[in-house]
Amino acid sequence: MASSELRSRQRRLEPVESVPPTATVRHVDQLDxxxxxxxxxxVENGRALPADGATNLEVGEIIVFNGYVRVERA
Structure with a gap:
């Protein structure tokens, strides 16, 4: 697998100021x-989340932590 393909499957967390009414929102306590x-x-080390399947986080999903973070493609 090419490294660019792996990178496109990774996820990153992006802070957001507001949450659209149609967004999927979960509290950090709801994560396995x-x-x-x-x-x-x-969050602590600024690393990307692993490729698809390693977590149950979806692109566009909002996680409530010390504010809101959106899951984005890395």
Whole structure:
């Protein structure tokens, strides 16, 4: 698999100021243990989330943490 293909499948977290009424929103407490570990690592270390399938986070989803962060393609 090409590194560019892997990168396009990764996710990043992007802070947002407002939440559209149609957005899927979950509180950090609703994440499963493995996804929560990846989420905290991404927040604390500025890392991308792993490729599809490693977490149950979807592009465009909003996670409530110390504010709102949106899951984006890396």
């Amino acid at each position: 243990t493995e996804t929560l570990d990846y989420f905290y690592d991404a």
